[in-house]
Amino acid sequence: MIEKKVKIVNRAGLHVRPAANLVKLSAKYKSDFFIFREGMEINGKSIIGVMTLVAAQGTELVLKFDGVDEKNAMEEIVDFFERGFDEL
Amino acid sequence: MNYNEMFKDKNKLEGIAAASGISIAKAFLYTKEVETIKDEPIVNIEEAKKNLIEAIEKSKKELRKIFNLAIDKLGEKRESIFEAQVMILEDQYLLDAIFKRLELEKRSPEFIVHDEITKYQNVLNSSVEDYLKERANDIGDIKNRLIKNLKNKQWKSRITSDVIVVADSITPADTVLFTRVNVKGYITSFGGLTSHAAIIARSLNIPAVLGVHDATSKIKNDDLLILDGIHGRIIINPDQEQLDYYDNKIKMLNQYDNELIKLKDEKAITTDGIEIKINANLDIEEELPFLIQNGASGIGLLRTEQFFNVLENIPDEELQILHYKKISQALYPDSITIRTFDIGGDKFLPYDVKEPNPMLGWRGIRFLLDHPQLLKTQIRAILHASLNSNIQFMIPMVSSTKEIIQTKRYIDECKLELRDSNIPFDEEIRFGVMIEIPSASLLIKEFSKYVDYFSVGTNDLIQYLLACDRGNEIVNQLYQEFHPAILRALDFMVREANSVNKPISICGEMASDKFAIPFLIGIGFTSLSMNAASIPYTKKIIRNLSFNKCKTLAKDCLSLSDENEILSRIENFYKENVQQDIDNIFN
Numbered sequence: 001m002i003e004k005k006v007k008i009v010n011r012a013g014l015h016v017r018p019a020a021n022l023v024k025l026s027a028k029y030k031s032d033f034f035i036f037r038e039g040m041e042i043n044g045k046s047i048i049g050v051m052t053l054v055a056a057q058g059t060e061l062v063l064k065f066d067g068v069d070e071k072n073a074m075e076e077i078v079d080f081f082e083r084g085f086d087e088l
Numbered sequence: 089m090n091y092n093e094m095f096k097d098k099n100k101l102e103g104i105a106a107a108s109g110i111s112i113a114k115a116f117l118y119t120k121e122v123e124t125i126k127d128e129p130i131v132n133i134e135e136a137k138k139n140l141i142e143a144i145e146k147s148k149k150e151l152r153k154i155f156n157l158a159i160d161k162l163g164e165k166r167e168s169i170f171e172a173q174v175m176i177l178e179d180q181y182l183l184d185a186i187f188k189r190l191e192l193e194k195r196s197p198e199f200i201v202h203d204e205i206t207k208y209q210n211v212l213n214s215s216v217e218d219y220l221k222e223r224a225n226d227i228g229d230i231k232n233r234l235i236k237n238l239k240n241k242q243w244k245s246r247i248t249s250d251v252i253v254v255a256d257s258i259t260p261a262d263t264v265l266f267t268r269v270n271v272k273g274y275i276t277s278f279g280g281l282t283s284h285a286a287i288i289a290r291s292l293n294i295p296a297v298l299g300v301h302d303a304t305s306k307i308k309n310d311d312l313l314i315l316d317g318i319h320g321r322i323i324i325n326p327d328q329e330q331l332d333y334y335d336n337k338i339k340m341l342n343q344y345d346n347e348l349i350k351l352k353d354e355k356a357i358t359t360d361g362i363e364i365k366i367n368a369n370l371d372i373e374e375e376l377p378f379l380i381q382n383g384a385s386g387i388g389l390l391r392t393e394q395f396f397n398v399l400e401n402i403p404d405e406e407l408q409i410l411h412y413k414k415i416s417q418a419l420y421p422d423s424i425t426i427r428t429f430d431i432g433g434d435k436f437l438p439y440d441v442k443e444p445n446p447m448l449g450w451r452g453i454r455f456l457l458d459h460p461q462l463l464k465t466q467i468r469a470i471l472h473a474s475l476n477s478n479i480q481f482m483i484p485m486v487s488s489t490k491e492i493i494q495t496k497r498y499i500d501e502c503k504l505e506l507r508d509s510n511i512p513f514d515e516e517i518r519f520g521v522m523i524e525i526p527s528a529s530l531l532i533k534e535f536s537k538y539v540d541y542f543s544v545g546t547n548d549l550i551q552y553l554l555a556c557d558r559g560n561e562i563v564n565q566l567y568q569e570f571h572p573a574i575l576r577a578l579d580f581m582v583r584e585a586n587s588v589n590k591p592i593s594i595c596g597e598m599a600s601d602k603f604a605i606p607f608l609i610g611i612g613f614t615s616l617s618m619n620a621a622s623i624p625y626t627k628k629i630i631r632n633l634s635f636n637k638c639k640t641l642a643k644d645c646l647s648l649s650d651e652n653e654i655l656s657r658i659e660n661f662y663k664e665n666v667q668q669d670i671d672n673i674f675n
Contacts, residue, residue, distance in 0.1 A: 015219075016168050016169055016172045016223065016226070017168035019172065020168060020171055020172045020175055023175060043181045045180070045181060046179050046180075046181035046182060047172055047175040047176050047179050048176050048179050048181075048182050048205070048208050048227065049179075049181060049182075049208070051172060051176075051208070051212075051223060051226075051227065052208045052211045052212055052227075054211075054212070054215055054217075054220060
């Protein structure tokens with residue numbers, strides 16, 4: 001199990017398009033993927049969950065990965081957050 | 089007992105007589121509102137699961153259809169919303185939760201779907217940000233779509249015997265679905281003569297009374313109803329006397345229809361020898377035997393947009409070819425005029441686009457020219473099916489020569505493609521346009537340089553000329569077929585078309601209006617296209633008319649400036665010239 005703190009950096013925040021891409025990205029991995037925000041826990045592989053995650057620019061989130069390929073999953077997904085979902 | 093005594097009691101409702109005929113059957117209330125979700129215990133869990141899976145698949149299919157069409161027009165933002173909606177339907181986390189609850193709680197699937205998805209909406213709705221509320225609506229859309237598809241499956245299985253459908257309103261898609269079950273009539277609270285429910289009911293010869301206020305609150309499920317589509321009246325739970333009266337009338341009507349049907353192979357010819365061609369409008373394949381049986385001389389208007397409704401998807405080229413060929417062969421050697429998809433306006437639009445003025449918006453040929461793939465697929469399919477040389481091609485909602493030239497360019501491209509692939513087709517296929525926009529009615533001479541024929545669509549033309557929305561109850565009394573401006577416009581168009589030697593026909597509801605027919609013939613229309621059910625009666629009317637008298641009537645009407653005067657002139661003419669009216673049965 002790995003935990004990693006990330007920050008939303010793009011202006012539009014985690015809106016529908018990056019939410020869809022995030023779910024598609026996490027689906028590539030076997031590991032479980034959860035997102036925590038202020039006591040709220042979301043399954044990162046569930047689009048409807050991620051869509052309800054209110055995350056504007058500047059919001060801090062904790063990502064949790066658990067499974068055989070957790071390291072690779074963490075690296076790719078954290079990178080996606082750091083790239084501002086390719087909207088910078 | 090006479091007809092009026094029948095209606096002195098309190099158990100009656102009145103509305104617009106939208107499709108002729110009489111039915112006696114039990115009521116089936118068709119409500120689509122999502123609020124009516126029932127939290128019912130279920131017994132057969134496997135069946136509920138199966139229904140849920142089917143509803144999910146159907147919803148996905150619908151969304152993909154929207155998605156495919158939406159890509160180039162709606163921009164990236166809405167595109168990603170559609171994509172996310174499809175993903176929600178594949179969200180394993182959500183689906184697991186729903187199916188698990190279904191098994192544990194044994195409650196109706198629509199209740200669980202509603203309850204489970206609403207949770208997510210509530211999280212977003214509690215936010216103050218507008219864009220998050222919007223996102224809650226996007227999630228709500230998918231929930232409603234899923235529930236609608238779940239319910240659609242259920243009501244279909246609920247109709248087991250003959251019923252009269254009672255609803256607030258009926259969409260074209262609903263009407264098509266109902267034709268697959270035993271529907272004996274339609275009653276709606278909203279909608280009028282030219283609504284699509286009315287058009288389809290007429291063409292399938294199913295009685296309908298529309299615009300009946302409070303229909304859904306006054307009529308209960310399983311009430312026995314007498315539906316009188318001739319007078320626009322309904323009797324709820326009739327007494328024996330009323331039943332006997334109507335049973336007798338149904339017999340007389342059948343007799344009358346049998347007399348009329350004998351005119352099947354007779355020509356529609358006036359007493360002074362002018363022959364009028366009577367074609368049928370066709371919406372769905374089911375009508376085909378009916379229109380042949382009623383003696384149509386061809387199909388003047390094949391509305392292809394019903395394809396969307398039947399298939400709930402865009403039909404591919406192969407499917408279209410099969411469909412057009414089948415109809416072409418069934419009618420051979422008579423001709424059929426295929427109109428390209430008229431999507432938009434108040435008709436089925438495969439997007440969730442909200443236009444402020446859909447009737448003045450993105451519809452007909454405008455929509456098709458913005459979707460060249462859709463248009464070209466249809467052109468190729470029509471060409472491909474045209475080998476019998478009895479197919480004509482027509483486009484809807486033309487407002488300028490530019491649209492005609494653009495369409496012709498696509499036709500030429502398609503012809504080239506077919507030649508390149510060695511696919512034979514009718515090189516001489518005739519190309520025509522619908523005249524339903526006022527600008528088009530003024531440009532007939534200009535259009536004639538590019539087209540082979542014209543077809544006047546009166547339903548839209550009237551509402552555009554009078555700037556009156558036929559679906560708006562506040563102003564729809566202004567929608568007048570016999571407005572002097574309408575009569576003059578029609579006369580002008582016929583004269584313009586005659587001056588350039590191009591055929592002109594009429595295919596709106598007006599073509600089958602018994603009062604309008606003498607006028608239309610009088611101004612020189614020699615070809616009428618109408619719902620198949622009206623054909624025998626129209627033939628009968630025409631065989632009673634003298635062309636010369638019709639000409640005089642037309643001339644008189646064109647000189648009048650008041651629609652009430654015109655109407656009484658036209659009604660008197662009808663009474664003087666046509667005997668054995670259906671009204672005599674109810675004397």
